[in-house]
Amino acid sequence: MLEGLLKFPCTFQKRPLTQWNRTARQDADIKGWQLVGVPTGSVSGFDVLDVDVAGLGWLDSVWDRLPPTRAHATRSGGRHFFFRHVDGLRNSVSRIADGVDVRADGGFVIWWPRQGLRVLSDAEIAQWPA
Numbered sequence: 001m002l003e004g005l006l007k008f009p010c011t012f013q014k015r016p017l018t019q020w021n022r023t024a025r026q027d028a029d030i031k032g033w034q035l036v037g038v039p040t041g042s043v044s045g046f047d048v049l050d051v052d053v054a055g056l057g058w059l060d061s062v063w064d065r066l067p068p069t070r071a072h073a074t075r076s077g078g079r080h081f082f083f084r085h086v087d088g089l090r091n092s093v094s095r096i097a098d099g100v101d102v103r104a105d106g107g108f109v110i111w112w113p114r115q116g117l118r119v120l121s122d123a124e125i126a127q128w129p130a
Contacts, residue, residue, distance in 0.1 A: 001070075002038075002114060005111075006039050006044060007037065007038055008028070008039075009033040009036070009037070010035040011034055011035065012035060020037055020039065024037075024039050037108045038109055039107070039108045040103040041089070041103075042085055045125075046083060046125050047082075047128070048102070049096075049101075049102060050080055051080075051099065052074075055097055055100040066081065070119070070125050071121040072117065072119055072120060073112060073117045075117065083125060083127065084127050084128070088105075090105050
């Protein structure tokens, strides 16, 4: 699924190596990049619910309310859940719960499957749950 997405190089510390919001390209040659960043929000058509290890308890409590959607494991042991972009949605940090962030307009995620981490679900990207 990385083909066709905008992408840009990042360091192992997840820091962009370019002004990513201006230089991300679909046809970028990612060989030699430490990590691959992918913009979220309207430019990609998806947002990401970023659940860190600290948010896994919250995830357990709402698991039955989440629709099947694309999901990746993260390097820290967390999860990225992909949802169709909602106009006006922006990034937030721990607003939903401690360790639960939203990556939307103005944000990005690291594409962990490129690093060999598991795709937990390759389901079609779902709408955000209510």
